[in-house]
Amino acid sequence: MAAFETLYRRHKDPLWRYLLRGAGDREACYEMFQDVWSSVVRSRSNWEPRARFTTWLYTLAHNRLVDYYRLRNLATAPLEEAEDVAGPEHESPDAIARNAQLRQRLLDTLAQLPHEQREAFLLREEGGLSLEEIGQATGVGRETVKSRLRYALAKLRQELSDVWP
Template identity: 40%
Template sequence: MPGPALPDPNVDEPDEALMLRYAAGDIAAFDTLYARRELGVWRFLLRSVRIAAVADDLLQDVWFAVARQGGSLRASTDGGTGYQPSARFKTWLFTIAHHRLIDHFRSDRHDLRLDDDAKEDGTLLDTLAADSGLGPLRQLQSRQQAEALIEAVEQLPAEQREAFLLQAEGGLSVEDIARATGVNFETAKSRLRYARQRLRQQLQEFA
């Protein structure tokens, strides 16, 4: 009779330690990082481009970059996307995602729409309400309310929407958002503040 399953030794390790293990050749450490962060990155990309197939492609590009750069891990002081052993992995990861979005929008300037699958995904509602100080929206349950919230996020100016989604989907702090998007702390803080104000105005009927 088989014994109990052994716990995964990587589960409780910080992202940064896992990244260093991967750089040293531990493929399982990369698998743990991917399982831990893949959904948040994908949701951030999806809410930004609004087409699931495009988000899938961008997600693949992001993780290819992580694997490629992690395999030749080195300190970087040039302000690029090279991973620094002392840096937070999550901030670096979403910085890569940010740059891939910039590349995408520069090469594909066309109208995008939120597809039906995204509208039916209630997890965005839960995340935004819990992480972004929207108070009464924590109780919203209906599809109509969820769609209203997603539509309101869509209507945010691009820079405010990105900052908001980096916090809501990525769990980044204001300081991390500033680093990921290449702006100063006060600019990132202002973008978040204006995004929340706009959302509250748009969603007053559900408060």
């Protein structure tokens, strides 16, 4: 039980953000988050020690997210709008306003990406997975992952050109 608690505390926030940005819906994320951890507990015997726990965790999360897409008939369509994020309270009002604006632009751009590209970006940023591990979690090859990331980064750079030289 102690081992599970350690794993949970280490991965809960990145997983939460992955699901929240992947689904774009806090309520759905709340439910999926519990489902994924419940799957981790129930199918712990299926985990192979050869695979990284992180890869396995995000594979479960990806599958749950795909179910959500199918349920919502989202296919590869972009999300309607990004979920707002509250900024840290210790910054000055100007800085808070500026950073909040930047964050919102980033999130909006990310929400506009096709979900495969968005997922690849999130798996790298939140899960810290390598190209191979992203491919393993999403069931595609390494080159496909690279292609998806290239498209995602090109789109982000285009939208954030004023802060991304």
